[in-house]
Amino acid sequence: MSPAKFAVAAVAMSISLTAFGAGTHGGGHGHSAKSGEPGKASEASRSITVEMYDNYYEPEIIEVKPGETVRFVVQNKGQLVHEFNIGTPDMHEAHQKEMRMMVEHGAIQGGKLNHDMMEMDMGNGQSMNHDDPNSVLLEPGDSQEVIWTFSGKGNIEFACNVPGHYQAGMYGEVNFN
Numbered sequence: 001m002s003p004a005k006f007a008v009a010a011v012a013m014s015i016s017l018t019a020f021g022a023g024t025h026g027g028g029h030g031h032s033a034k035s036g037e038p039g040k041a042s043e044a045s046r047s048i049t050v051e052m053y054d055n056y057y058e059p060e061i062i063e064v065k066p067g068e069t070v071r072f073v074v075q076n077k078g079q080l081v082h083e084f085n086i087g088t089p090d091m092h093e094a095h096q097k098e099m100r101m102m103v104e105h106g107a108i109q110g111g112k113l114n115h116d117m118m119e120m121d122m123g124n125g126q127s128m129n130h131d132d133p134n135s136v137l138l139e140p141g142d143s144q145e146v147i148w149t150f151s152g153k154g155n156i157e158f159a160c161n162v163p164g165h166y167q168a169g170m171y172g173e174v175n176f177n
């Protein structure tokens with residue numbers, strides 16, 4: 001890509017980021033490039049089981065290699081709804097605002113997800129559906145996979161952005177080595 005084209009693309013990207021930031025929840029926020037990108041199961045070098053409790057993860061530190069694709073098997077073993085979300089601290093902070101809205105709209109109710117509510121606001125299959133590839137949002141007892149290719153750069157955390165949980169310490173470190 002020529003420098004001029006790159007500049008145009010960069011501007012377009014920052015505009016779409018702003019648009020997503022102001023909008024409703026979901027729909028690939030456009031900033032996943034910072035923490036990596038969705039991976040393919042066939043490229044995963046290994047599986048890591050992550051257990052979610054009220055309010056912490058087990059394990060709390062995950063070691064990956066730059067460029068590595070990992071299949072996370074995420075299990076909610078707590079009594080509350082929890083999220084596993086891979087991103088930078090800034091991304092988590094932005095996501096917490098969206099999650100607060102989900103609670104205010106009744107889409108997250110303590111230990112339950114209101115799927116009708118999550119689907120209602122959409123119209124286009126996007127708004128509160130929480131379908132970003134870098135995260136899963138699970139009810140107690142549920143399990144789902146996240147397959148992620150880490151770029152190997154930046155300050156990456158996995159975190160739960162359900163209101164109050166990050167503040168209670170529900171986040172973990174991704175270390176590159």
Ligand SMILES: [Cu+2]
Binds near residue numbers: 055081082160161165
């Ligand atoms: Cu949580």
